[in-house]
Amino acid sequence: MVEKIIDLVGISANSIEDAVQIALARAGVTIKGIHYAHIEDVSAIVENNQVAKWRVAIKVSFQVKDQLHE
């Protein structure tokens, strides 16, 4: 089995978990079979001395599926 890995950044006004979930929801539009996400980096966008948004970089893994010639 071979996996492919792509880098994504999810952004949420609420939490790190929500940022990850939003990135996975977007990835799911065009990628099937995502089974692993590794959090690479977490940072915060700050406005008025408060966290305005969480910015989470993740690596997403999914299985490469080949179509056999019939």
Add this chain to the structure above:
Amino acid sequence: MAAKVAEVAPGIYELFLPLPMRPTIVNVYLIDCHGAWALIDTGMNTADSFATLNEAFEEIGLNIKDLDVVIGTHHHVDHFGTSATIKQHSNATTMLHKLEQERVNRMLTLGPPSANPDAMAFFVTHGFPVDKYPIEGMRPVWMGTNQYNPLPVPDKYLADGDIIPVGDRKLEVIWTPGHAPGHCVIYLREEKVLIVGDHLLPKITPHVGIYPSSPANPLGDFIASQLKVQKFDVELVLPAHGGVYSDHRHRANQLIEHHRYREAEMLDIIKRRPHCAFEVADEIFGSEERPMFHVMAATFETLAHLELACIEGRARKSVNDSGRTLFQTV
């Protein structure tokens, strides 16, 4: 525009007609039913489009007057806008879903938005900045012009499950509300061909928005219609914009996932504090300067997502002291 025709399946011709806006082409489909001819959608009623339609017919060795049946997938200007003109040049039987005919008559008689207090109240409660974007601008530029020349009454109404015999073919009607309340796709069961109008576009997503007098949950309808078409066995999908393709179930799933992702983004925004639809659209689609029509479409497509989230129990709405409708997560 020079006529461009492609025979995409035996006796099924894709005609590329010009539009004076984006997308710049609408595909209509002419079907040789062996002894009779059917046209699915008509293009916009511009001189360029009608001339191109005539040239395309000539290229196939046909004349507009040879048409027997004209079906509109929905009432929009680029799909049924030439129906009355074609009727003037042929004896074709014209067909449209009844809900679309109601929209046709609304578009033909609608006054300016500022003269409609319900429309003004609707814009204001959802935060649309009518001071920055006067709602007169929401009136499409083609309204009241000859570019939209639909039949006020079709010869027949389409209904879900209808099987329309034309020559030796059977055109099956599948009602797919969402993009428009009476949107229908046409299924040729034996040929495994699905003519999808704007329901299942290969590269772009059709606008699904809530407006005054529109259905309460068009996005819920749209998603249900995506699930509905997946039940049919299809080998060739013929869209109104973009190229023909084959896997309609895959594309329907993508469209559903797209709207679920959009909703997730919107719920994230209203989780922290309540927002009105315009504010959410501003964050999702960007607040840079853009044409009024885009701002309006973004706002009311956002509203469709927020209303669906309310119906499905993920959000709730309330009206504040200023009369603004605010949404927040539950």
